[in-house]
Amino acid sequence: MSLLHLAWCYFRSRALLAMSALAIALGVAVLFAVLAVVNGFLAQVESTIRDFSGDAVVAAIPERLAPEAELQDYLDALEAVEGLESQQPRLNYYGLIGRRGARAIDDPRTTDLSGLLLVGLDRLPEGMKRLQADPQLEAVAFGPEEVPPGAILVGKVLAAKAGVGVGDSLMVISFKRGSQGYPVPVQTSFRVEAVFTTGRYDHDIDRAIVRREDLALMIGDGLGFNEIGLRGRPGLAPEQLADRAEAALLAAGLKQKGWPMLVSTWRAQGGNFLRAVENQKGILSAVFFCIVLVAAYQLVATLALTVTEKRRDIGVLGALGAAPGRIVTFFVSLGLVIAAVGSALGLLIGTWLTANLEWVQDRIFGERIFNAETYIFDHVPVAVDWSSVLILLGATLGAALVFSFLPAWLAARLNIVDALRR
Amino acid sequence: MSDSAAAPAVLQALDLHKTYFMGGAELRVLRGASMELRAGEVAALRGASGSGKSTLLHLLGLLDRLDEGEVAFNGRPTRRLSQSARARLRASTIGFVFQQFQLLPELSALENVLVPRRLACGMSWFRRRGLERANARALLGTVGLSDRLGHRPGQLSGGEQQRVAIARALISRPAALLADEPTGSLDRKAGAEVLELLLELAQENHTAVLLTTHDPEIAARCSRVLHLEEGRVRQE
Ligand SMILES: Nc1ncnc2c1ncn2[C@@H]1O[C@H](COP(=O)(O)OP(=O)(O)O)[C@@H](O)[C@H]1O
């Protein structure tokens, strides 16, 4: 049926058509790379949130809980939730640490102190890596370890700021509720067990992990937790896990009736930031797809020129029995060949770009445009979402189809005898 | 060929009119031309340059719209046919050979010969591809080009190009072959060879031929000679 072979021959022998394909290729490549980076960023944000919080989080807001209940009651009630893989109680609290060699750790007003989030855990969360003593070596993932008593694990940026390393002792200041209801400063000395990285700058700068029991003791928290992270079996939607957990707590009488949800998903935990990134992804896709559209739009001019150049061929095809519809199909196929070659080339270039992003940044821009402080992650995360690549390809070919139609129609309208005469 | 008067008419033209308008001036090229072409016969259409031979051939081949009159293939009128029905008729019934060869420059000799088959076969092309290729190869062998299958038109001499064009015109075994000064761009020797080949193959395929020429020698090789004068066809 097709004269695809002839279209391919035209394509091969015309530099103009190759240029057209190249324009589409550049558009597709840039869009591919941008999507991969935004997507990688989104995936990384999601996975750090998810690694830390779990799929769903039970928030222990005191007035919504049953007055007499203890942690174990919650754990027992949740244990029965269908599809639950693991649960981890957490106690989050704010603290201060002083720089090493700082004059007065016992005066909380000193400017040498920096704030941090103390995360009290029984076991280390997923997605964290232990920094090696030798800075040349890559960080390695922690095993499923319990947090040892008296130990503190410090984020790598925080460790650098405080000037502490593994084996050092670190004085942490926090506050407990005093007998008159006023906060009273407390301080505890921890041994630095490890320096970790989450891959995310904003976590590495303000997080330290201690044993939940130690923290509860230090700040005098009777309940010993303020949230429970839940992880569901693979394939179970976080929303479903959250709903089941909520129902289980209600059934066990652990949640006060009439209060809003106690259990939220990791997505809700990510909050506006996550949604902002998702929005950004949509906007960037639309903007960069316009580049592809413009690249595809020049097909109108390129093909119109080809129609003029190939008038005689069109006449010959007509004389040999090609109906006008066939001529339209031919030129639309030519447009599609150009777009297909362009897209394929664009995917190759885009894949290369995303694989060599660091190199490209160094060579072309002379500096890292994505630096850790502004970009959160210490490397540029890249993730190719093949379903959106497929949509991109479909949209590119669709645009080529639309833009090829006008020149194709012009070709089909040519009078055969006139065309043969050149 | 002598019994062709009794054969049925493949192609009939009745009272054809065609007028060109050129910036106000009108040029009445055909003014009631009528003729017929019988199965298997070879007819020559003679006439002075500019007398309208090509115009008539284009109308007979359904390449152009006529102002008045009727062209019928195997007794079936074509005037009211749609564009695509006319295209289908061209693909199935009519072969063309042009003075300027009119091969597609990007395609090889073999591919050029296959173009009418691609156009005629539709989806069944993919099933028939091997068979069609073998046929085209054989036909190119018959016209003496078996060692030029992969050559592009630009790599062939004029005589060779016209032989490719003849193979292309005959590949679908059309009932009628319309040849517009088929030797007009060739030197005497090449022209004579091409003409010989064309007549031979047409006879083998039982294809009726109408060729235009202003060369009396060529006309003498044909079974019947028609003259186009003042927009009408006169039998010799
Ligand atoms: N498309 C056209 N527009 C105007 N005049 C034309 C056109 N085609 C042919 N003619 C004129 O019609 C006359 C017949 O042309 P043609 O059929 O090519 O003659 P022949 O083939 O006998 O030499 C010529 O005078 C030519 O200039």
Ligand SMILES: [Mg+2]
């Ligand atoms: Mg002529």
